[in-house]
Structures are given as C-alpha cells and as structure tokens.
Amino acid sequence: MSQCPSPIPRSARPSAPVIATSAGGAILALDLGTTTGWAIRGPDGLITSGTISLRPGRYDGGGMRYLRFTNWLTEIDRLSGPIAAIWFEEVRRHVGTDAAHLYGGFLATLTAWCEREGVAYQGVPVGTIKRFATGKGNAGKDAVVAAVRARGFSPADDNEADAIAILLWAIETRGGVL
Template sequence: MNDTILTAQADISLDPMDGTLVSQAYRDVCHRLNAPEGLIEARENLARADLARVDDHARAHVSPPLGLDSGQAGLFAPETPAPSINVCILALDLGTKTGYAVRKRDGKVVHGTQSFAPRKSWTDGQRWLRFQSWLAEVLELHHVQRIAYEHVSFHAGVRDAHCYGAFRALVEMAADRRNIELVGTNVQTVKKHWTGKGGADKATMVAQARARGFRPETDNDADALAVLDWAVAQERAA
C-alpha cells in the first residue's frame, strides 16, 4: 500500500483527541468505513460534530449585551409583564452616568446605568465616542423605534450644562440617522407622573421604582424607568 494512504486504524493512532467523546465518535465511524472515501466522509462528519460542539460552547459563554453582568442581563420587570405596546421605546436619563430603560413591544423591560466618566488616559473626545458607540448598540440590539428623554432646561454649573448638551446632541444625531422618533419631556412632568409630586427627590424616585417591582441600580436608572413609564402612557393615549 502506498505510504501516503493511511488506513482508518493508523489515522486513529495519531488522533490528538484520543479518549474524548469526539474521538470515540470518530472511531465508531471509522470501524464501519474501510475505503479511503469512507475515511474522508468520517473526517467530514467529525469536523461537523466538532464545529457544533464549539458553537454550543460559544453560545453558552457569550457576553451579555449593554455592558451588563450575568446577573443583570435578564429582564428587570415586574413579575406580571404589562400589556404590549406598538413600538419599542428607549428612555434615557442623560449624563455622565446615563440611566436607560428599554421597553419591548411585548411589555418586557431591560434597564440599568452606563457610566461615561472620563479617565486620565482618555483623549477629549473619548467620552463622546464611547457614548455614541454604546447608544448605537442599544438601538440596533433592541430595534428601538422611539427615544424618550428628560429635557433638562436648568443646570447648576456650566460644565454640567456642556455635558448634557453634548449627550443630547449625540442622541438627536443617532435618532435622525435612523429615522427614530425623538420625544422629550421636562423633569417636573416625569416626577409628577411617576410619584404624584413634581418636586420628588432621588430617594423617592428610587423607592417608587422598587414599589413597581423593579430593582434600579442608581437614581439615574430609576429616572430612566420613570421617563419610560411616561412615554408608554403617551403611546397608549395616542
């Protein structure tokens, strides 16, 4: 026999996966197939099985979206989901620590806080580039059709005003680029809608979120949930 042609048994002796489940499957097929053509088929079957095993492993270890850890990647919604709506809505509490809440058409909600606090190693534009990239990921992942946000008209300092303006400009650009409806409302309207008081403080906003069955990470998170609830109410009233 030509030295370049290996029998099934000879090829098995060089099997680097000897002793594994995949190797055993390879042996079972090879024992049934003796021709070179059969050996090729066996190798193809093995390759398909191995690729499927790798693919299953990759799916089991995929990172959760939106920068959430494994415990946060689920749906933070009340035990009984609310009735469905006609659009998927993203609500934002814009700032260095941006609160977000996404309500899908089936009534399920994903929410959290994303920090864009600058680091010493960042250049001046890094904060805005990172926010832009994160926002694009959220919009595409959830197929957002409407963005609701708090329209803040007063800031305690110039720096805060500049930051808010930059975040809002990026949201406006993202919405315009994707033909997504953009809806703003003032802070007092959201607070009154959520708690019944237009001057509610942060603790009250968080407490109300918890009373409704959510687990907000921060007050920014709770504010985004409040904006989302307001936006949903507007959609149902339309």
Template sequence: MTALASNAATSPSPQVALDAHAPLIVALDLGTTLGWALRFSGQAMSGTEHFKVGRFEGGGMRYLRFVRWLDELWRFAGRPSTLYFEEVRRHRGVDAAHVYGGFLAQLTAWCERHGVPYQGVPVGTIKKFATGKGNADKAAMIEAAKRWGHRPEDDNEADALALLHWAIAKEAKA
C-alpha cells in the same frame, strides 16, 4: 450586547404592557452616569452606563462611547419606535450643562441619522407622574421605581424607568 445586558433587570413590571409585539420604547436619563430603560419584547429592562472620561482621554471620548452604545442598543433590540429623554433645563454647574448638551447633540443626531422619533420630557413632568410631586427628590424616584416592581441601581436608572412608564401610559392613551 454586553454593555446593555450588564445591569439589565429583565423581570417584567406589572405596569408595563406585556404584549411581546409592543413597539420598542427607549427612555434615557442623559449624563456621565446614564440611566436607561426600554420596553423590549413586552418586558422592561433597565440599567446604567458610565461614560466618565479616563485620565489620558480627550473630552470627546465619552460621546464616542455613547454613540457606540446607541449602535449596540440598535443591534441588540432593533429600531426603537420612539426614544424619550429627560429634558433638563437647569443644571447645577457649567460642566454639567456642557456634558448634557454634548449627550443631547449626539443623541438627536443619532436619532435623525437613523430616522428614530425622539422627544424630550421635562424633569418635572416625569417626577410628577412617578411621585405626584414635580420636585421629588432622588429617594422618592427610587421608591417609585420599586413600587413598579423594579430594583434600580441608582436615581439615574430610576429616572429612566419613570420616563419609560410615563411613555407607556402616554401610548396607552393614544
């Protein structure tokens, strides 16, 4: 799966359960630059995908490519046991809110179509888990991912990794 493997950091993190039979967990930071992380075969993989609309494309093309990417993820890794996404309640602008809403609509419809359980996790919850501060900045989130042994490309990937670690910690408590 070219799109998924292109930015994959496949070295396991000491904080991620290394059980090769552990369920597949997917964590997404939705946006035009989408951060993703997953626990696959006991290892953490992560990266970013870019869904910017081309000059001569309609606005819906980003969402079609996103759904195709989700389908590729399914073919590569199999059915996720749970898919988590960063739940954003405030956006810097109207355009960002519209883009996020489009990704969220496509994601939840895809999960419903495939019977994949999904859950939104508030941004503050993820930041507090990763850094101890619910309003941590991008640099702090990147540093948290590095402490877990990852090398995130940007804050989007760092946010997805933090969400993955949160989900694994939640699963361990259950």
C-alpha cells in the same frame, strides 16, 4: 448658508414620536449624564434597565465619551431593537456650567444619532416625570427611587430610576397624548 442634506426624507419622518407596539420596535428611555440611566421595552414587551458610565478614561480626549455613547446607542439598537422611539429627561436648569456642557454634548449626540437612524425622539420635562412617578413635581431623588421600587423595579441608583419612570410615563400616557 448651506444646509447639510438629511439622509431621511422629510415625508418619511414622523411628525411626533410614535409609541412602539410589540410589533413595531423598542422604546428607549434615557436619563442623560456621565452616568446615563436607561430603560428599554423591547418588541417582546420585556422591560430591562441599567446604567452606563460615560466617564472619560485617563488618556481619553474630550470627545471620547460622546463616541462611546454613539457606539452604545448603535449596539443597543442592534441587540434590542430596532428602536422605534427614544424619550429622554429634558433638563432646563443645571447646577453648574460643566453639567450644562456635558448635558448639551449628550443631547447633541443623541439627537444626531436619532436623525441619522430615523428614530423618533422627544424630551420629557423633569417635573412631568417626577409628578408622574410620585404625584409631586418637585419630589426628590429618593422619592422617585421609592416610587419606582413600589412599581416592582429594582433600580441601582437615581439615574436608572429616572429612566424607568420616563419609560413608564411614555408607555402609560402614550407619550403625553392621553
């Protein structure tokens, strides 16, 4: 079996995600899905968030949502970056087969983009995010939204709230190092 050579030399890759400082780049947090929640802390320290719909159009092929996601990552890196690290919700269990397939596609797209661009990335278990935001690892979506609102944010939905919670977790725990 031959391996595809990596564009990033192994010695240049960080061994663990690095939390960016104000001088080191942006930190992006993602809640992957058809409606992907995102939150980013720019190099200036400003936090912005939102959602992006990756629902396919009527005439789109099966891979168009992943191409749009790749283009969105490139654009957010260009506009708000450079991105130093990406944290994402690591889902281990899905309600259905379709959800599992979609998540796998988004995860593959994200990790391939990060490898190509030399961006550190790390998954954060769902229970860790919920416990950080609410104090309870099995909290419901409404509890996470309420906890994020209590911190002064105004998420449009649970996807954006999850992304904000991931970003705050990454910043406040230095990615789980504390």
